[in-house]
Amino acid sequence: MKCTALRHVGSLWCLQSRKVALGSNPELYGHCLQLYGQPPLESVSLVQFETFAVERLKLLKSVENLGVSYVKMSDDYQKKLSTELCSLNFPHRTSVKRRKDHISHFILRLAYCQTEDLRRWFIQQEMDLFRYRFSILSAKYKTEFLHRNNLKYDTVSIEEKKTLKDELINSSYGISGATIAEQEFYRVPFQDALDLVRLRKVFLQVGYAYIPHQDIVTIVLNDFRTRLSKALALTARSLPAVQSDERLQPLLNHLSHAYVGQDYSFQKNIGKVSLEQIDPLSTTSFPLCMRQLHKALREQHHLRHGGRMQYGLFLKGVGLTLEQALQFWRAEFVKGKVDSEKFDKAYAYSIRHMFGKEGKRTDYTPYSCMKVILSNPPSQGDYHGCPFRHSDPELLKQKLQSYKISPGGLVQILDLVKGMHYQLACQKYFELTHSVEDAGFSLNHPNQYFTESQKLLGGGKEVKKEVEPPQRGQEIAGSNAQSAPTQSPKVQALDKMGDLESFFLDE
Amino acid sequence: MPTSDYDPACLPDLLPLYYRRLFPFSQYYRWLTYGGVSKSYFQNREFSFTLKDDIYVRYQSFSTQNELEKEIQKMNPYKIDIGAVYSHRPSQHNTVKSGAFQALEKELVFDIDMTDYDDVRSCCSAADICSKCWTLMTIAIRILDRALREDFGFQHLLWVYSGRRGVHCWVCDEAARKLSVTARSAVAEYLSLVKGGEETVRKVVLSDPIHPFISQSLGVVENYFNKYAIVDQELLASKESVDRVLSLLPEDVRKELLVHYQNEKNPVNRWGILTDLVNQKRMSSKKGGYFEKEIMLQYCYPRLDVNVSKGVNHLLKSPFSIHPKTGRVSVPIDVRNVDKFNPFEVPTISLLCEELDKSRADEEEDGIKNNETQSAERRKIRDYKRTSLAKYIKLFDQFLDAMAHTRKGEILKKSDLQKEF
Numbered sequence: 059m060k061c062t063a064l065r066h067v068g069s070l071w072c073l074q075s076r077k078v079a080l081g082s083n084p085e086l087y088g089h090c091l092q093l094y095g096q097p098p099l100e101s102v103s104l105v106q107f108e109t110f111a112v113e114r115l116k117l118l119k120s121v122e123n124l125g126v127s128y129v130k131m132s133d134d135y136q137k138k139l140s141t142e143l144c145s146l147n148f149p150h151r152t153s154v155k156r157r158k159d160h161i162s163h164f165i166l167r168l169a170y171c172q173t174e175d176l177r178r179w180f181i182q183q184e185m186d187l188f189r190y191r192f193s194i195l196s197a198k199y200k201t202e203f204l205h206r207n208n209l210k211y212d213t214v215s216i217e218e219k220k221t222l223k224d225e226l227i228n229s230s231y232g233i234s235g236a237t238i239a240e241q242e243f244y245r246v247p248f249q250d251a252l253d254l255v256r257l258r259k260v261f262l263q264v265g266y267a268y269i270p271h272q273d274i275v276t277i278v279l280n281d282f283r284t285r286l287s288k289a290l291a292l293t294a295r296s297l298p299a300v301q302s303d304e305r306l307q308p309l310l311n312h313l314s315h316a317y318v319g320q321d322y323s324f325q326k327n328i329g330k331v332s333l334e335q336i337d338p339l340s341t342t343s344f345p346l347c348m349r350q351l352h353k354a355l356r357e358q359h360h361l362r363h364g365g366r367m368q369y370g371l372f373l374k375g376v377g378l379t380l381e382q383a384l385q386f387w388r389a390e391f392v393k394g395k396v397d398s399e400k401f402d403k404a405y406a407y408s409i410r411h412m413f414g415k416e417g418k419r420t421d422y423t424p425y426s427c428m429k430v431i432l433s434n435p436p437s438q439g440d441y442h443g444c445p446f447r448h449s450d451p452e453l454l455k456q457k458l459q460s461y462k463i464s465p466g467g468l469v470q471i472l473d474l475v476k477g478m479h480y481q482l483a484c485q486k487y488f489e490l491t492h493s494v495e496d497a498g499f500s501l502n503h504p505n506q507y508f509t510e511s512q513k514l515l516g517g518g519k520e521v522k523k524e525v526e527p528p529q530r531g532q533e534i535a536g537s538n539a540q541s542a543p544t545q546s547p548k549v550q551a552l553d554k555m556g557d558l559e560s561f562f563l564d565e
Numbered sequence: 566m567p568t569s570d571y572d573p574a575c576l577p578d579l580l581p582l583y584y585r586r587l588f589p590f591s592q593y594y595r596w597l598t599y600g601g602v603s604k605s606y607f608q609n610r611e612f613s614f615t616l617k618d619d620i621y622v623r624y625q626s627f628s629t630q631n632e633l634e635k636e637i638q639k640m641n642p643y644k645i646d647i648g649a650v651y652s653h654r655p656s657q658h659n660t661v662k663s664g665a666f667q668a669l670e671k672e673l674v675f676d677i678d679m680t681d682y683d684d685v686r687s688c689c690s691a692a693d694i695c696s697k698c699w700t701l702m703t704i705a706i707r708i709l710d711r712a713l714r715e716d717f718g719f720q721h722l723l724w725v726y727s728g729r730r731g732v733h734c735w736v737c738d739e740a741a742r743k744l745s746v747t748a749r750s751a752v753a754e755y756l757s758l759v760k761g762g763e764e765t766v767r768k769v770v771l772s773d774p775i776h777p778f779i780s781q782s783l784g785v786v787e788n789y790f791n792k793y794a795i796v797d798q799e800l801l802a803s804k805e806s807v808d809r810v811l812s813l814l815p816e817d818v819r820k821e822l823l824v825h826y827q828n829e830k831n832p833v834n835r836w837g838i839l840t841d842l843v844n845q846k847r848m849s850s851k852k853g854g855y856f857e858k859e860i861m862l863q864y865c866y867p868r869l870d871v872n873v874s875k876g877v878n879h880l881l882k883s884p885f886s887i888h889p890k891t892g893r894v895s896v897p898i899d900v901r902n903v904d905k906f907n908p909f910e911v912p913t914i915s916l917l918c919e920e921l922d923k924s925r926a927d928e929e930e931d932g933i934k935n936n937e938t939q940s941a942e943r944r945k946i947r948d949y950k951r952t953s954l955a956k957y958i959k960l961f962d963q964f965l966d967a968m969a970h971t972r973k974g975e976i977l978k979k980s981d982l983q984k985e986f
Binding site for chain 1: 619621680681682683684715716717718719740744745747748750751752754755759760761762763764765766767774775776777778779780868870871872
C-alpha cells in the first residue's frame with residue numbers, strides 16, 4: 059500500500075512513509091476523554107488514515123440518526139449509542155482506541171471545516187458524542203477531567219445556597235431539599251450555559267446561571283463547542299495546503315459528501331412540472347408537511363415567512379422554474395390582500411432570492427426533514443414545520459382521517475409519533491397513501507418523498523442527467539477548478555439564511 | 566387630549582417638517598455612539614429606509630450626526646429601521662471581499678405584536694387594538710422587563726411603542742450587544758412559554774417543578790387576569806368562548822364544568838369553580854396538572870417572535886420613526902408607569918405639526934424675535950419642547966443618562982483595578 063508524505067501545516071501533522079508503533083504518549087491518553095486540544099504528532103499509514111476517518115464518520119452518522127429517533131440521553135439512546143461505539147471499535151478502555159479517537163477526530167476536521175454547514179454538522183455530532191461519553195463517567199473521573207483540562211468554575215457559597223434553596227430546587231431537575239446540601243453548585247455567566255438556559259433547566263439571577271455538579275456537562279460542552287468552532291475556522295485556513303496533495307483530496311471530498319447524500323440543491327427536473335399539476339400532486343405525491351402548506355396557501359392566499367421558505371424551496375426542488383414560481387405565488391397572493399404591485403415589490407424579491415438571483419446570490423437548498431423538524435418551530439399563524447412533530451396528535455389524527463387513512467394505519471402512525479419517530483411516521487404515511495407494504499427507502503428529505511412517489515406512480519419522466527451546474531460561486535474552500543474527480547452531487551451551498559431572514563418581517 | 570385626525574395622504578407633507586424640526590437627532594446620535602467607547606460604532610451601523618411608493622433601501626450608513634440628519638431630511642423616509650453594527654461601513658459593503666463583511670454587534674431586541682394573540686382576544690383582531698386588549702402589552706412589558714433585569718442582569722432597556730399594534734424592547738447593555746446568535750435564541754427560548762401554531766390547541770404545558778421564572782410570570786398575570794380576561798375579554802361568558810377555554814382541560818374536568826355552568830352564569834364565579842375543580846384534581850391525583858395556570862398563561866403570557874430576537878443582523882423599526890398607517894410616533898414607554906400608558910394618546914405626526922405651527926404663531930404674537938444668533942440646535946429644542954413630544958424625549962434622555970452613568974462607573978472601576986498592584 060502506497061503511503062504518503064504530508065507537510066505539517068499549522069494544526070495538521072506529519073505523515074511518514076513508515077507505519078509506526080502505537081502512540082506512546084501516556085499523558086495525552088491518560089484519560090479516556092479529551093478536548094482534542096493537541097493534534098496528533100505521529101505517523102499514520104494511509105490505510106489507517108482512511109479507515110479511522112470512515113469509521114468515525116459512521117459513528118457520527120449514527121449519533122445523528124439516534125438523535126432524531128430518540129430523545130437525546132434517554133435510556134434507549136444511551137444503550138444504542140454504546141452499542142454503536144463498540145461495534146465501530148471506539149470503546150475507550152485501552153490506549154489504542156483512545157489514539158484512534160484522537161486521530162480520527164482530527165482527520166474529520168480536515169474534511170468538515172470547509173463550509174458553514176459542514177462545520178455545524180460536525181460540531182453538533184461531536185458535541186452529542188462528547189455529552190454521552192462525559193455523562194457516563196463516574197463523579198471521580200468527571201472531576202479528574204475538569205482538573206486535567208484546567209476547567210475551574212466559581213462555586214456557590216453555602217449561605218447563598220441556603221438563601222436560594224427553593225429557587226434552586228425548583229429549577230434543577232433531580233435536586234431536592236435533601237440533595238442540595240451535598241451537591242456543589244457552580245455560578246457561571248449565563249452565556250456559558252446556553253443549553254440549560256434555552257430549556258430553562260437552570261436558575262438564573264442577575265445574568266448568572268446556578269448549575270449543580272450533576273449538570274456540569276453542559277458548561278463543559280459549551281467550552282467544547284467554542285474550542286472546536288475556533289479550531290475549525292483555523293483549520294479551514296490551512297486547508298489549501300492539504301488539498302494540494304492529490305492523494306488526500308479525493309478522500310477528503312468523499313468524506314464530506316458522504317453524509318450529505320442528495321440535497322436537492324440541484325434541479326434535475328426543471329420545467330417538468332406545470333402549475334396546473336401542483337394541486338393534484340399535492341394530494342398524491344407531496345409529503346404531509348407540504349400538502350399542509352399548499353392547502354393553507356390556497357385557503358388563506360398567504361403564507362408567512364417560514365411557510366414561504368419551506369414550501370418555496372421544496373417547489374424549487376420539485377422542478378419549478380423561477381418564472382413559474384413567481385407566477386404561482388403572485389396568482390395566489392393576489393387573490394388575498396396583496397395587490398399585484400405590492401407583490402412585485404415585497405414578495406417577488408424574496409422568491410428571486412430563493413433562486414439565487416438576488417443579494418448574495420446563494421442558491422438556497424430545500425430543507426431536509428432534519429431541518430424542518432429541528433429548526434424554527436411554528437407559532438401562531440404558521441403552517442410550516444413537520445406535522446408529525448409539531449401538530450397536536452388529536453388534530454393530526456383528524457386530518458389523516460379526512461385524508462382517508464385507514465384506522466389501522468392511523469394507529470401505527472400515531473404510535474410512531476408518540477415514540478418521536480417523525481420521519482418513520484411520514485414514511486408510513488407514504489406507504490398507506492401509495493398502498494405499498496414497504497416504502498423502499500429511508501425518508502430524510504421532503505423532495506425525496508416526492509421523487510420516490512413519482513417513481514412509484516410512474517408519473518415522473520426519466521430524469522435528465524445534468525441540466526446545468528448553477529452559475530453562482532459556491533464556497534468550496536481550496537478546491538481547484540480542474541480537480542474534483544468525484545462526480546458526486548454538490549458540495550452544500552452556504553445555507554446562511556441571515557440576509558433573507560432579517561429582511562422579511564411579516565406584516 | 567385632542568388628537569388631530571391623521572390622513573396618510575398628508576404624510577409626504579408632514580415628514581419634512583418632522584425631520585427638520587422635531588426628530589431628536591442629537592439624542593439619537595448620542596444613543597448610537599454609546600459614549601464613543603468603540604471607534605466607528607456609529608459609522609458601521611446599518612440603517613434602512615422605506616421611501617415613498619414602498620421603495621426600500623438597505624445598507625445606509627453615516628459618518629457623523631450631520632450626515633445622518635442631512636440624508637434623512639433629503640429622503641424623508643416613511644420608515645426608518647436600525648440594523649447591526651458591521652465590520653465595515655454598510656454603505657461600502659459591495660467593496661468588501663465576500664465573507665469579510667459581517668454583522669458584529671447589535672442590541673438584543675424583542676417584538677411583541679398584537680396579531681400573535683388573535684386566537685385569544687375577542688375584542689379585536691388583526692391590526693386593530695383597543696384599551697381592553699392593550700392590557701396584554703402591559704402584561705408583556707412587566708413580565709419581560711422583570712426577567713431581563715432580574716434573571717439576565719440587563720439594566721438598560723428601552724421599551725418603545727411600535728406605532729400601531731405592539732411594543733419593542735431594545736436591550737442596550739454592552740453584554741447584550743455582543744451576544745451571539747445562539748445566545749440570543751437561548752434567551753428568547755427561555756422567555757417563551759406559549760408554543761405551537763394553528764395546529765396546536767394546548768399551547769402551554771406546565772410540569773413539576775415550576776421554574777421560578779414561570780412562578781414570577783404567573784404572579785404578574787394573576788394581577789391582571791380577573792379584570793382583563795374574565796371581565797373585559799368575557800372569557801367565560803359566551804358558549805363559544807367557554808368551549809375554547811374548556812378545550813384546554815382534560816375530559817373529566819370539562820364535563821363536570823359544563824354541568825356546573827348550566828346553573829352558574831356569572832363569569833367570575835365560573836372561573837372560581839374552574840380553579841377549585843382543578844385544584845381538587847391536583848390534590849387528589851398523583852399526576853398533578855396545573856391547568857388553571859396554563860389557561861392563564863395561554864391567554865395572557867407574552868408571545869414573542871424568536872426569529873426577530875435571534876438574528877444579529879435583523880432590522881427593527883427605529884424609535885421616533887413614524888408609523889405610516891397611523892401617523893403615530895414610535896415613542897419610548899415609561900415602564901415605571903406602564904399601567905398608565907395609552908397608545909391612543911401617543912401623538913401623531915399631524916398633531917405635532919399642528920402644535921408646532923401653533924407655537925410658532927404664539928411666538929410671533931408674543932413678539933419673541935427669531936434670534937439669528939441662536940443655533941439651529943437651540944431652536945430645535947425650543948421646538949419639540951412646545952409639543953407633545955417633549956415628555957417622550959425626556960424619557961429618552963433619562964435612558965441615555967443612565968447608560969452614561971454606567972459607563973462612567975465602568976471606567977472608574979477599571980482605573981481602580983489598575984491602581985492596585
